[in-house]
Amino acid sequence: MIVKDAVCPFCGCLCDDIEVEVEGNRVVAVTNACELGMTKFMGEKRMKNPILRDGNRWKDITYDEAIRYAADMLLSAERPLLYGWSGTHGEAQCVGVHMAELIHGVIDNTSSVCHGPSILAIQEVGHPGCTLGVVKNRADLVIYWGSNPIDAHPRHLSRYTRYAEGFFLENAFRDRKVIVVDVRKTETANIADEFIQIKPGGDYAVLSALRAIVQGKVDTIPRTVAGVTRAQLVRVANLCKSAKFGAVYFGLGLTMTQGKYKNIRNAIELISELNRHTKFTISAMRGHYNVYGSNEVNTWMTGYPFGIDFSRGIAFYNPGETTAVDILARKECDAALIVGSDPAAHFPRRCLEHLADIPVVQLDPYPNATTAFCNVQIPVAVTGIDAEGTAYRMDGVPIRTRRVLSTDYLSDEEVLSRMYALMQEAS
Amino acid sequence: MTELLVKNACVIDPLRGINGEVMDIAIRNGKIVEEVSDAAEVVDARGMLTMPGGIDSHTHICGTKVNFGRYMSPEDMRAGRTPRQGAMHATSGYSVPTTYGNSYRYSVMGYTTLLEGAMAPLEARHTHEEFSYTPLQDTMANTLFDGNWGILEAIRDGDTKRVAAIIAWTLSAVKGFGVKLTNPGGTEAWQWGKNVTCIRDPVPYFEVTPAEIIRSVVEANELLHLPHSVHLHCNNLGTPGNYTCTLGSFGLIPDLNKKRQTLYATHVQFHAYGGSGWKDFCSKSEPIANYVNMRPQIVIDMGQVMFGRTTTMTADGPMEFNLYRLHHDKWSNHDVELETGSGIIPVIYRRKNLVNSIMWAIGLELALLTKSPWQCLLTTDNPNGAPFVKYPEIIALLMSKRYRDAEFATVHPDTESRVPLPAIERELDWHEIAVMTRAGGARALGIQDLGKGHLAPGADADVAIYPLRIDEVDPAAEYQKVIDGFSQTEYTIKRGRVVARRGECLVHGSNATFWVRPKVPENYDMGKDPDFIEKFDRYYTVRMRNYPVQDEYLTRSRCIETEADL
Amino acid sequence: MKVTLAMKPMTKGFIPIEAESIVPKNFLSGTDLSVWRGNRELRLDEAFSVSVEGSADRAEDVEVVLSGDTCRLKRVGEYMDAGRITVLGGIGMHCGNFMSGGTIEVHGNADGWLGREMAGGTIVCRGDVADYCASGYRGGRKGMKGGTVEVFGRAGDFLAESLAGGTVVVHGDAGDMAGAEIHSGTLVVHGNCSRPAANMKGGSCYVYGTARGMIPTFRKVGTVQHEGRTLIQFTGDLANRGKGNLFVKDYEYLD
Incomplete structure (x- = not known):
């Protein structure tokens, strides 16, 4: 059987043109996906049933036991942390928010370690953006700033920019210019028309300089700014102003380097400035396929995109304080539920030390780095493979993922709903 | 079977011609019925003002841009936070509350649709x-x-039936209800950073004018027999002198429908401006209202501005950019491929600001100068003119000349020479308010036959009981009582259940969504049209099969099927 | 009246305690107050040994002295309008937020967001302050609007972000992005700092040491004498059409 137009649950591109060939309830071939997506569809070895840590070994337990364990753990905690959420569907995320609200916990998603700074910047100056198809059909100038799509979002270039067809571009490949800005010459830089190499930590200065140059204030700018010559900056500013439609896509090279959200703020203010001259948009290259969905769900339900603390009943938001990395590093939580992410693979050691000290339950189909920190792990169906549900693409377009296999695994939503029901009974 | 009997209600139900009659309302299984058994639960309304549940015929509460308004505004979110309590979830936000915040606050004010x-x-x-x-x-x-x-x-090709066919396919696919035109043509031009100034400007590349778009879509809307008319946000919102553009747009509209208007023009306050610039900015509510008075085919809503901070959000991207350049605060924009766009910025309307004061006056003037309340509905274009929680104050302003004068004394002193408001004596009565906040909305949206906006047997049992004795309160003098009364119902009944009581929501509830599926002949089924499919595949970034909204997304689906004349 | 609150040893690990009730005026009506540890409400005397000496009729005459391990005590002095709070050790986040009057003195270090959105009064910190001292809230336009914050140690990053009024003085070094987005008010850093006054719109920022990673969009005006020092004056941030004044003893571009 071939499932057409399947939705890839890997990166924020959320490609929805995947063909998956299934034989005997096993994926045997995947067409259209990039390598990252293909690997995800082909799957690894899944965990068979929930497990409970028992001294130095694991003991198999039932779903009922595992769910009860998690509910009791969270109910007795004084400051439970519910973290992850970007690797699951929106319906599960909604249950997570209700749960955090009920037990007066903290709910945070992986944006606090990827594009959280982008969100903080947007909260200061807004976000001139658009859907990916607007860029595909119109943009004659695309700038990748601190992002390397060839590695992280392999089909971004072919579906939306460099190699994509565009309604208003006669010969899209020829008519569309690509600029790459980075601290090193990445693979994406190799296919660019212009490469701007910035000294590490220099993005902010370069962005300020570009803003001034776009306003015509060239004279004040030093001869070089963070390793970039003024002449190149002037040339790039002119390229931007003379474009009919420009689009900037930035990545962790801008959000997670010195200055963090101020870099993004400066980039957004450059784009707002350019809109006085022509049309320009800017967007984040979101990582996980549904990290944006988690921001959306949190926002309509709590008012805030991530890092929401319900300890006091009302929602309190203060990234740097109410975000998972900060809470763990300060040892401020006493239990953790992890859903749809693998913090042990990404978090600083200080955070993991605390994770090792507190009870942890994880919902994840596979054994992963976080498994080692768990008291209980509950395997679930994979959204987009054996579970369906809503995901939001990096540009905010919501797509319902398809189920390509049917298995007996419960979805995240089902497991969490049962957990939530137990908690409601108890409180 | 659940039964409820509302006793001693002082009912105003304009669609049934009931005006202040004390009577009982019988409810069974979520519907109004003739009578119920003795076992029915009884709610004693004790002569309080009782009306069909409120209907907001134009508000921004859900979706991409609304949520982005929240996302970008933690400073607004913290302004209105409540914890989880009883059946109520936690809420946040003042001008753009969370979904629960919207739902609870509307419910407490008696709104059910x-x-x-x-x-x-x-x-x-x-x-x-x-x-x-x-x-x-x-x-x-x-x-x-x-x-x-x-x-x-299709408009360029002069093919109105194809216009209708695309609307039919899209409404069915996305489970939409009405046809909205926001700055027609302008949102496409804005994807190039351009705009159209009025209805005769051609849209870049497509070479059609807003006038052609409006006319053609209005015709297509009627070919499809949609319950609601075309819902128009005119070109040129918010600019001095734009009233001529608004009148020009209204002038395009023939009278094509016997049951309702042919055009619903929204937030007309923002489109009723005179002057050649901000210096001589003034009200043109009179020519607009006069025009509407002569054209039964047009219904408008106020788009009232109230003083204070709020967030503006609209599909009108270029307008928001202009606002941003005025305020230089944060600005978000979101263009949507092949379809439309949107923009968001926070604003503060100040009494001390002349332009803001004039805007405030214009909304009220439109409501007071439009003779028939069925033709001018009460809105703030929530949250653009003000958050909807300001409705009770607006009602009081419309009912009391004294209150208007008191407020007028606090606005910018030059306002007087720019607006007709001080000379308007009219005070609306309870019945007129009922029309503007429920009955008129039901008729304009074309949902009265679906049991909305009235309390006839068979109607949905959505009822608002306000702690107001209309025989005792003189709204002209006791406007504070009017504000208080409309701010918080004694009971809000939704689908036959008491959902809110004196400010507290009592049940979790589940919404129903109305949407339209026009039936078109096979040759007008865009799902099978090779040209439509090819363009979709080439230029959208979502596959056509993944585009339609699945049934899973509708908690309670109320599909309205229509027969198209194609 | 003097209220002494000696923090009892924490029973439950490192969970912070939120104590916005610790404001001088609240003690005029007794000590029946509560604080929160995570999601649990505690009586004041469950968290502190409480002693009261003397009495007072107005908040101005109330001094609250905090002792013990108060480093994880958050929101002390929130919305304080009069009186005095003395913290003998260090203090947790959000001390003196929204404060409009009175004095807070911290003898140890202060954690993040000290004096956030402060409108008046005085905060003195004898030790170091963490990030976002005298700053604003996420998404808000205005940070601190009035009053004085004086820090004798060092300051973290984003010191006085979006400053809109009042005076902030740091005697040691400050971190990155000191005085970003200043609208008005005055920031003085006696030591060095990185990228001061980025995107400033108005107001004044003084750096008596070296400004590292100087933002390239400030225009040099000349040198001025200021309190016995020779400083180089800049105006900017031009990128933001700003008209602020930045004075530095010395600067380095990232060129």
Whole structure:
């Protein structure tokens, strides 16, 4: 059987043109996906049933036991942390928010370690953006700033920019210019028309300089700014102003380097400035396929995109304080539920030390780095493979993922709903 | 079987011609019935003002841009936070509350049905997701067609039936309710950073004018026999002198429908400006209202501005950029491929600001100068003119000349020479308010036959009981009592259950969503049209099979089927 | 009246305690107050040994002295309008937020967001302050609007972000992005700092040491004498059409 137009649950591109060939309830071939997506569809070895840590070994337990364990753990905690959420569907995320609200916990998603700074910047100056198809059909100038799509979002270039067809571009490949800005010459830089190499930590200065140059204030700018010559900056500013439609896509090279959200703020203010001259948009290259969905769900339900603390009943938001990395590093939580992410693979050691000290339950189909920190792990169906549900693409377009296999695994939503029901009974 | 009997209600039910009659209302299984058994639960209304549940015929509560308004505004979110309590979830936000915040606050004010004013088809799934977290109101979404490429091309080709066919396919696919045009043509031009100034400017590349778009889509809307008329946000919003553009747009509209208007023009306050610039900015509510008075085919809503801080959000991207350049605060913009766009900025309307004071006056003037309340509905274009929680104050202003004068004394002193408001003596009565806040909305949206906006047997049992004795309160003098009374119902009944009582919501609820599926002949089924499919595949970034909103997204689906004349 | 609150040893690990009730005026009506540890409400005397000496009729005459391990005590002095709070050790986040009057003195270090959105009064910190001292809230336009914050140690990053009024003085070094987005008011850093006054719109920022990673969009005006020092004056941030004044003893571009 071939499932057409399947939705890839890997990166924020959320490609929805995947063909998956299934034989005997096993994926045997995947067409259209990039390598990252293909690997995800082909799957690894899944965990068979929930497990409970028992001294130095694991003991198999039932779903009922595992769910009860998690509910009791969270109910007795004084400051439970519910973290992850970007690797699951929106319906599960909604249950997570209700749960955090009920037990007066903290709910945070992986944006606090990827594009959280982008969100903080947007909260200061807004976000001139658009859907990916607007860029595909119109943009004659695309700038990748601190992002390397060839590695992280392999089909971004072919579906939306460099190699994509565009309604208003006669010969899209020829008519569309690509600029790459980075601290090193990445693979994406190799296919660019212009490469701007910035000294590490220099993005902010370069962005300020570009803003001034776009306003015509060239004279004040030093001869070089963070390793970039003024002449190149002037040339790039002119390229931007003379474009009919420009689009900037930035990545962790801008959000997670010195200055963090101020870099993004400066980039957004450059784009707002350019809109006085022509049309320009800017967007984040979101990582996980549904990290944006988690921001959306949190926002309509709590008012805030991530890092929401319900300890006091009302929602309190203060990234740097109410975000998972900060809470763990300060040892401020006493239990953790992890859903749809693998913090042990990404978090600083200080955070993991605390994770090792507190009870942890994880919902994840596979054994992963976080498994080692768990008291209980509950395997679930994979959204987009054996579970369906809503995901939001990096540009905010919501797509319902398809189920390509049917298995007996419960979805995240089902497991969490049962957990939530137990908690409601108890409180 | 659940039964409820509301006794001793002082009912105003304009669609049934009931005006202040004390009577009982019988409810069984969520519907109004002739009578109930003795076992029915009894709610004693004790002579309080009782009306059909409120209907907001134009509000922004759910979807991509609304949520972005929240996302970018933690400073607004913290302004209105409540914890989880009883059946109520936690809420946040003042001008753009969370979905629960919207739902609870509307419910406490007696509102039971809401029309989301703008939904981009590509992002419809988002709107529907938020609808299901707006549990205490029935919902429906205006669907944006202002920059739809297929429609612009069909108009260029003079093919109105194809326009209708694309609307039919899209409404069915995205489970939309009405046809919305926001700055028609302007949102497409804005994807190049351009705009159209009025209805005769051609849209770049497509070479059709807003006038052609409006006329053609209005005709297509009637070919499809949609319950609601075309819902128009005119070109040129918010600019001095734009009233001529508004009158020009109204002038395009023939009278094509016997049951309701042919054009619903929204937030007309923002489109009733005179002057050649901000220096001589003034009210042109009189020519607009006079025109509407002569044209039964047009219904407008106020788009009232109230002083204080709020967030503006609209599909009108270029207008928001202009506002941003005025305020230089934060600015968000979101263009949607092949369809439309949107923009968001926070604003503060100040009494000390002349322009803001004039805007405030214009909204009231439109309501007072439009003779028939059926033709001018009460809105703030929530949250653009003000958050909807200001409705009770607006009602009081419309009912009391004294209150208006008191407020007028606090606005910018030059306002007097720029607006007719001080000379208007009219004070609306309870019945007129009932029309503007429920009955008129039901008729304009075309949902009265679906049991909305009235309390006849068979209607949905959505009832608002306000702690107001209309025989005792003199609204002209006791305007504070009017404000208090409309701010918080004694009981809000939704689908036959008491959902809110004196400010507290009592049940979790589940919304129903109204949407339209026009039936078209096979040769007008765009799902099978080779040219439509090819363009979709080449230029959208979502596959056509993944575009329609699945049934899973509608908690309670109320599909309205129509027979198209194609 | 003097209220002494001696923090009892924490029973439950490192969970912070939120104590916005610790404001001088609240003690005029007794000590029946509560604080929160995570999601649990505690009586004041469950968290502190409480002693009261003397009495007072107005908040101005109330001094609250905090002792013990108060480093994880958050929101002390929130919305304080009069009186005095003395913290003998260090203090947790959000001390003196929204404060409009009175004095807070911290003898140890202060954690993040000290004096956030402060409108008046005085905060003195004898030790170091963490990030976002005298700053604003996420998404808000205005940070601190009035009053004085004086820090004798060092300051973290984003010191006085979005400053809109009042005076902030740091005697040691400050971190990155000191005085970003200043609208008005005055920031003085006696030591060095990185990228001061980025995107400033108005107001004044003084750096008596070296400004590292100087933002390239400030225009040099000349040198001025200021309190016995020779400083180089800049105006900017031009990128933001700003008209602020930045004075530095010395600067380095990242060129």
